[in-house]
Amino acid sequence: MRVGKLIPAFLLPALVLTGCWDRVEVNDVAFVLATSTDLDQGQIRSTAQIALPSSLGGAGSQGGGGGTSGSKTYLMVSQTAPTPYQANKSMQGNLSRILNFSHRRVTIFGEEFAKSGIGEMVDVFARFPQNRLTTYIVMARGPGYKLLGVDAPIEQSPSEMIRELTKSAMKDPVSVQSMANTLLTEGIDLAIPVMETKESIPKKVGDGQSLVKLNGLGVFRDSKLVGYLTLEQGQMAMMAMGQAMNPKVSVTVDEKRPEEGVTVVLNQTSAKTRPHLRGSNISFDIKVKARGLILENTTRQDIQSTMMGIVEKRCNEYITEGIQEAVNEAIRKNRSDIFGFGVALNNKYPNEWKKIHARWHELLPEVEVNVSSDIRLESSGEIINSFGVREDRLEND
Amino acid sequence: MKTKERKQEDKINRDLAENIKQVKKVFQDCSDVIYREIQLSEHIQGLLVYIEGIIKVEDVQQHILRPLIEGLAQHPQADGEIYPLSFTRVSLSQAQSATDWPAVINGVLTANVAIFVEGMDEVLLFSVKGGSRRSVTEPQTEAVIRGPREGFTESLRINTALIRFKIKTEKLKLLDMVIGKVTKTDVALAYIEGLAEENLIADVKERLENIDIDGILESGYIEEWIEDNPSSPFPQMQYSERPDSVAAQLLEGRVAIFVDGTPFVLIAPVTLWQLLQASEDYYERFFISNMIRWIRFFFLFLALFLPSLYIAVTTFHQDMLPSTLILSIAASREAIPFPALVEAFIMEISFEALREAGIRLPKTVGQAVSILGALVIGQAAVQAGIVSAPMVIVVSLTGIASFTVPRFGLAVTVRMLRFPIMLLASAFGLFGIVIGAVWIVVHLTQLKSFGVPYMNGIAPYVPEDTKDIFSRVPMWKMKKRPSDASRANMQRIGKSRPLGSDSNEGW
Numbered sequence: 093m094r095v096g097k098l099i100p101a102f103l104l105p106a107l108v109l110t111g112c113w114d115r116v117e118v119n120d121v122a123f124v125l126a127t128s129t130d131l132d133q134g135q136i137r138s139t140a141q142i143a144l145p146s147s148l149g150g151a152g153s154q155g156g157g158g159g160t161s162g163s164k165t166y167l168m169v170s171q172t173a174p175t176p177y178q179a180n181k182s183m184q185g186n187l188s189r190i191l192n193f194s195h196r197r198v199t200i201f202g203e204e205f206a207k208s209g210i211g212e213m214v215d216v217f218a219r220f221p222q223n224r225l226t227t228y229i230v231m232a233r234g235p236g237y238k239l240l241g242v243d244a245p246i247e248q249s250p251s252e253m254i255r256e257l258t259k260s261a262m263k264d265p266v267s268v269q270s271m272a273n274t275l276l277t278e279g280i281d282l283a284i285p286v287m288e289t290k291e292s293i294p295k296k297v298g299d300g301q302s303l304v305k306l307n308g309l310g311v312f313r314d315s316k317l318v319g320y321l322t323l324e325q326g327q328m329a330m331m332a333m334g335q336a337m338n339p340k341v342s343v344t345v346d347e348k349r350p351e352e353g354v355t356v357v358l359n360q361t362s363a364k365t366r367p368h369l370r371g372s373n374i375s376f377d378i379k380v381k382a383r384g385l386i387l388e389n390t391t392r393q394d395i396q397s398t399m400m401g402i403v404e405k406r407c408n409e410y411i412t413e414g415i416q417e418a419v420n421e422a423i424r425k426n427r428s429d430i431f432g433f434g435v436a437l438n439n440k441y442p443n444e445w446k447k448i449h450a451r452w453h454e455l456l457p458e459v460e461v462n463v464s465s466d467i468r469l470e471s472s473g474e475i476i477n478s479f480g481v482r483e484d485r486l487e488n489d
Numbered sequence: 490m491k492t493k494e495r496k497q498e499d500k501i502n503r504d505l506a507e508n509i510k511q512v513k514k515v516f517q518d519c520s521d522v523i524y525r526e527i528q529l530s531e532h533i534q535g536l537l538v539y540i541e542g543i544i545k546v547e548d549v550q551q552h553i554l555r556p557l558i559e560g561l562a563q564h565p566q567a568d569g570e571i572y573p574l575s576f577t578r579v580s581l582s583q584a585q586s587a588t589d590w591p592a593v594i595n596g597v598l599t600a601n602v603a604i605f606v607e608g609m610d611e612v613l614l615f616s617v618k619g620g621s622r623r624s625v626t627e628p629q630t631e632a633v634i635r636g637p638r639e640g641f642t643e644s645l646r647i648n649t650a651l652i653r654f655k656i657k658t659e660k661l662k663l664l665d666m667v668i669g670k671v672t673k674t675d676v677a678l679a680y681i682e683g684l685a686e687e688n689l690i691a692d693v694k695e696r697l698e699n700i701d702i703d704g705i706l707e708s709g710y711i712e713e714w715i716e717d718n719p720s721s722p723f724p725q726m727q728y729s730e731r732p733d734s735v736a737a738q739l740l741e742g743r744v745a746i747f748v749d750g751t752p753f754v755l756i757a758p759v760t761l762w763q764l765l766q767a768s769e770d771y772y773e774r775f776f777i778s779n780m781i782r783w784i785r786f787f788f789l790f791l792a793l794f795l796p797s798l799y800i801a802v803t804t805f806h807q808d809m810l811p812s813t814l815i816l817s818i819a820a821s822r823e824a825i826p827f828p829a830l831v832e833a834f835i836m837e838i839s840f841e842a843l844r845e846a847g848i849r850l851p852k853t854v855g856q857a858v859s860i861l862g863a864l865v866i867g868q869a870a871v872q873a874g875i876v877s878a879p880m881v882i883v884v885s886l887t888g889i890a891s892f893t894v895p896r897f898g899l900a901v902t903v904r905m906l907r908f909p910i911m912l913l914a915s916a917f918g919l920f921g922i923v924i925g926a927v928w929i930v931v932h933l934t935q936l937k938s939f940g941v942p943y944m945n946g947i948a949p950y951v952p953e954d955t956k957d958i959f960s961r962v963p964m965w966k967m968k969k970r971p972s973d974a975s976r977a978n979m980q981r982i983g984k985s986r987p988l989g990s991d992s993n994e995g996w
């Protein structure tokens with residue numbers, strides 16, 4: 093008799109409640125792959141890239157009946173509103189499917205938006221549960237929606253390309269979570285990878301397709317964008333932050349022949365920042381360690397006999413100079429503490445930090461930064477000396 | 490036997506002619522009953538009655554007819570001396586006599602030869618069981634790679650003999666019973682004295698004696714009649730057609746119920762874990778057994794929950810899947826006209842139908858049906874856009890998973906239970922699956938099989954028993970019998986083998 097009671101207990105809710113509540117079939121969901129946030133005439137312009145599953149070429153979808161934009165696998169929707177969420181909400185107004193942000197893997201901040209300050213506007217990225225804290229953040233040089241509109245034929249959608257590039261840019265790419273941490277920590281400023289559009293091949297080669305390209309770092313002070321580091325400076329800054337992913341370094345060995353050089357890839361990079369306080373004089377040591385591997389050698393240098401010592405020395409010089417330059421650009425020109433000097437100081441001299449933290453950004457250009465690098469070349473690759481150069485023409489100095 | 494007062498006409502008459510008349514009246518229109526009149530001595534006539542087909546004709550000829558006829562020639566004067574006849578002349582081992590008609594008729598029906606003798610109110614009954622029965626062959630339903638290849642047959646005595654071959658102890662007891670008012674089926678309750686609990690034996694015996702039914706044609710009749718909770722979908726007795734399985738269960742202190750006419754022997758009590766153990770688990774080395782057992786547990790979970798998980802995730806929790814996976818599911822579902830639940834139901838039900846059709850049809854046609862079904866369900870349905878490809882994968886995986894459950898009874902239960910869970914999943918998402926799972930677990934913890942908790946070992950937790958639940962420890966580590974059946978005599982291994990290598994280097 094217990095079964096007699098159980099059967100309606102099972103069937104009744106299923107019959108009465110089918111179609112209620114949160115049930116949404118996959119074909120009624122619009123998956124947002126990427127969004128961009130821009131400032132457009134004083135309003136927030138939010139642009140979403142939505143996947144079109146029908147043109148993704150799944151089995152049974154036979155040529156894609158619902159594709160609206162030709163062969164494209166995505167649909168772009170853009171709206172302006174005073175806040176990002178309101179913009180998203182008005183986007184839903186002209187979509188027949190329910191927007192789902194849980195698969196947004198990358199979000200782009202436009203240049204204007206970043207300059208105007210992101211602090212207040214990023215609230216929705218963490219408040220609304222569909223928005224993942226692991227979403228990567230990228231900056232665009234110019235408006236962010238331009239990045240979303242590239243062809244990117246190598247991936248299913250531009251969002252995927254942007255995401256993969258972001259992953260390759262840093263060891264720990266900037267995500268909503270790490271952005272929030274940085275914004276809320278005193279003594280460190282944001283540095284977000286910058287991307288811009290680029291043709292795959294120059295006009296003279298042929299008709300290319302537009303792609304996305306990494307181009308340095310956007311440097312923030314508090315929550316506002318204040319400047320950029322170039323690709324080279326960005327690479328060096330990331331070395332100093334311990335974030336660089338296998339950076340490649342090209343050095344010249346002989347000053348007389350600047351066109352000849354050695355390219356080295358650096359693995360196992362690590363960096364340490366150590367603050368020093370002498371009186372009221374604040375200085376920092378940045379120590380970079382890495383192991384290297386020669387990728388290319390266009391010189392006549394006899395590596396075998398010098399045991400790569402010269403190349404190693406040149407690399408160290410190059411890295412030291414490069415980091416110094418990046419530091420100068422960031423902390424002196426832009427007064428932005430992207431390396432977290434303030435945090436390092438706070439950790440070691442909390443009393444001193446308490447005194448100066450309010451004026452930190454004014455003091456920052458005055459601090460002294462000493463860079464040292466310890467690079468060890470471990471391998472010359474598959475060959476030792478350049479295999480196109482006869483032995484008797486090798487130079488040995 | 491019934492002890493009610495017998496009427497006078499139930500008694501055997503001294504007059505042979507009267508008896509012949511009576512027996513022919515009883516077996517009127519029974520064309521398989523044979524009457525053979527013989528001359529026992531010069532003055533005494535007799536009648537042999539037996540049923541053709543169920544007795545061994547050679548035995549009748551060799552050991553009854555021939556000695557009687559030859560004996561007539563040798564002792565023509567033995568008038569009225571009937572007992573020398575039964576004990577000296579007829580060379581058959583099982584003999585008895587009866588004085589009333591019901592006993593005689595029953596004897597004839599259970600493969601005895603009845604001898605009526607002129608002037609005697611007793612009928613001699615000689616058991617000559619015979620007739621053609623299937624011989625011992627490999628079991629069809631429980632195939633193994635490594636293990637004995639013999640299976641039970643339809644004959645009770647062959648079956649009990651197969652157990653005797655394996656367990657050579659006088660402690661192996663077989664209690665005979667006859668159940669079924671019309672079929673009079675022989676049923677034997679087997680147990681090992683000292684291993685099986687007294688209470689259990691008494692309980693099973695009492696339940697068997699309470700069965701009041703016209704016929705027992707399969708052990709399933711008995712199972713349904715004596716199980717603890719008839720409204721539970723879970724099997725509360727195990728059945729097996731493998732003598733080694735039954736012997737192993739007897740050795741663990743359980744009881745077995747043999748039923749004449751079926752190769753399936755019932756085993757009680759049972760736990761859920763027992764239904765997930767295959768006999769091969771103990772024949773392969775324990776590494777292999779453990780791996781296979783874990784796969785089995787994992788696939789049991791899949792068989793129960795996979796379609797519901799698919800429904801729940803695709804209709805409620807799209808956030809849960811990796812982006813690329815949900816996009817490819819979305820792509821393949823784009824053109825599908827049905828909601829995920831309906832899609833799943835169409836596929837699951839047609840899969841069940843396909844399996845049923847495959848079993849029922851003659852072997853030659855069965856092949857065609859499965860090919861056709863695989864083609865229709867797998868290929869055409871996807872190409873026509875009726876069903877999405879991920880759903881086909883889910884349904885086939887579920888189908889495979891349900892075949893990994895070693896006991897068919899449990900596999901059917903799992904297949905059945907996944908439908909209500911699918912409904913729950915479609916109404917409440919993962920929450921519904923949790924409701925379903927909780928309901929099942931609550932039910933399982935309440936369920937008992939002959940007084941033993943169904944999840945014994947885990948609920949209630951018995952540390953000793955976990956050696957053979959989720960893992961199977963090496964044979965020499967299973968020092969005690971499982972606690973569910975034999976509480977009295979737990980020790981199974983006297984002295985364990987020494988650890989380490991046995992190789993004797995430098996011999």
